[in-house]
Amino acid sequence: MKPRIRLVAGPGGVRAEGEGQARLGHALGADPLAGGPPPEGVFAAWNWDGERLLVRTDRYGMHPLYYRSDANSLTLSPDPLALLRPGEHAALDHDALAVFVRLGFFLAEDTPFAAIRALPPAATLTWTRDGPRLDAPALPVPGPADLTRGEAVDGFIDLFRASVARRLPARPYDLPLSGGRDSRHILLELCRQGAPPRLCVSGAKFPPDPGADARVAALLAGHLGLPHRTVGRPRSQFHAERAAGPAQGMGTLDGAWALPLLSFLRRRSGLWYDGLGGGELAQNPSIELIRKNPYDATDPPGLADRLLTAGRTGGHVEHLLGPRTRGLWSRERARARLVRELTRHADAPLPLGSFFFWNRTRRSIALAPFTLGGGQALIHTPYLDHALVDHLASVPGRFLVDGTFHDQALHKAFPEHAGLGFAAAVPQRHGLVLVGHRLAYLTRLLGHTLHSGRGWWHSRDRVLQRLLAAGRGPGAPQRVSRLQPLALYLLQLESLAAGRTP
Incomplete structure (x- = not known):
């Protein structure tokens, strides 16, 4: 059961139900509710002192936390479904769903439900019987820094090393390892700093995935003299997704494949590292899409249309929509909502990279570790170190758009492993x-x-x-x-x- 607090103001005072305080995720070396800028880490926290509720979220809003407010009450939980009232016929957010059914993730603070919102990044929410007050800064979207490619790569290497040094393990741990770049960089840096895992563990995904993740991960672990294990995928994708959807607050279509892997990690030590943010910041998995659809500040609707076409369901979704939902969740409605979000990233060095980080990473990919992973786990996310994010977010787009930036950093930092390829190069299996x-x-x-x-x-x-x-x-x-x-x-x-x- 996820923690929840409900506060209702009435003539006799405020009635409080649920947990008066909660600390979710992990704030690195600081009180998450203290004043000032949010500390390092991925967290959400609240405290009710009988007069005032104080709520804060991490700098990037990666730890899910949702609220529902009306004239005299506020309800808060990391599970948006816990904010639905028993037997309630809940109104849906049709603008949000028009985007979701095409892209597979929600934008900004949207949820499927009109009355429920996600807390923004770096938010401070206070509530008294007089009502709520929400303070949240604008997204930190920097312009391009004056860097050479070599300086950008060296800065990545040095800042990542400092990030891992701030997050060295205090006890034995297992490391989730894929055949990609993000977890490889984490593993190699932990080993360089004298803190190797006791076990590298990979998860198996559903077809058409070719299984290359586990094979490449096993090769890397073998090179380092570390044991490796592959945890099998769920026997039924249907049953896994049926469980994972509500468990993640109906916020994503992804994550179900990781259920056995996350269960294994929880049972072992409850401490692991996650590469969250590494892809979108350093070598975006959608880089081919970004290259084909450069950001055009003069035509956001055109860009929005192309993203909707290239999305998870693309034009296929029209086969699933009936006369009612075809109007409520129309492409025109999705385009208008998407344009509003795209314009927030216009000044970034790589606008679509920024868009995917603040939306797909934050609102979809982050859900699996911080919901399916269990509330008691300590999950370090070194790519979300504040100084590192500031650096990567300001790397000139021309250094990122060729899709080799993270490769260059890895090969320069660890040349002895440069010959080992990545799982993404292996074609999917069909038939x-x-x-x-x-x-x-x-x-x-x-x-x-x-x-x-x-x-x-x-x-x-x-x-x-x-x-x-x-x-x-x-x-x-x-x-x-x-x-x-x-x-x-x-x-x-x-x-x-x-x-x-x-």
């Missing part, structure tokens, strides 16, 4: 294995509908019927593959909005 996996997902979805969730078949927008219809015609396998997780999400969301168990 009969993927077809069988998708059929198993659909079978389980329909089986659950018949035995436990019969209301799903009669959903207001006939989501299942539309998903089945999308399985006909040219391009059906890819279309259904993109739409199955979203169909499950929409069915669960409809149940939640109607006050039922998802």
Whole structure:
């Protein structure tokens, strides 16, 4: 059960329900509720002293925390579903969902529910019986620094080393290791500073992932003389996503594959390192999309349209929307909401890199470690060190857009490992294995509908019927593959909005 506090002002004073104080995540060496700029770390915290509620979030708002406020009450929790009242028919935020069903993540402080908002980055929220006050600075979006490429790379290496030095482990730990750059850099730097993990552990993802993450991670661990283990993926993607969606507050379509890995880490020591932010800041996984769609300050709607087309479901989502949702969650509505968010990043050296960091990283990728990972775990995030983020966020875009910046830093800092490739270079596996996996997902979805969730078949927008219809015609396998997780999400969301168990 996630912590929650509800405060209601009445004629006799303030009635408080739930936990009067909470410390979530980890603030590095400081009280998260002290005055001044937020300390290092990923955290959210609150304290109710009987007269005043004080709430603060970390500099980047990475630890999820949500609030709901009306004329005389405020409710707060890291779980937005805990802010829904029993049996309530909750209004949805249609602008937010118009974007989500196409991109797969929410923007800024949006949630699926009109009455519930995420706390912003570096926020201070206070509440008394007179009502709430929310203070949050504008996003720190710096312009490009006057750096050469060599200076930018050297600054990355030096600041990352200082970040890891501030986060050296106080007890034995296991390190999640993928075949990518972010966790590799963490591992190599920890070993350089004399603090290797006792075990490197990788998770297995769902098809069409080729399994290269674990193979490359095992090679690297072997080079370092460290043991390596691969934790298997969930047996059923459907059942994993059915659990992971509500567990992450219906904030993302991702994260389900990591359930066994995070469970393993929690059971072992409850201390690990996460590469959160490294991708978007140092070598963006969407760099090809960014290159093809350079930020044009004269045409934000055009850029928004291209991002919506290239999003997680892209044009496929139209097959899943009925007459009602096609209007409520229209592309025009999504474009208008997306344009408002894109303009906040216009002055960044790489505007779309900044956009993805403050939205996809913060509102989607961060959810798995800080919700599925469990509230008691100590999770170090060295790429979110304040000085390092300030540096990477100001690296001139021309040094980032070729997609080799993190490679250059790794190869310069650790030349002895420069010959080991990355998992991203291995093509995904398609064919009969993927077809069988998708059929198993659909079978389980329909089986659950018949035995436990019969209301799903009669959903207001006939989501299942539309998903089945999308399985006909040219391009059906890819279309259904993109739409199955979203169909499950929409069915669960409809149940939640109607006050039922998802």
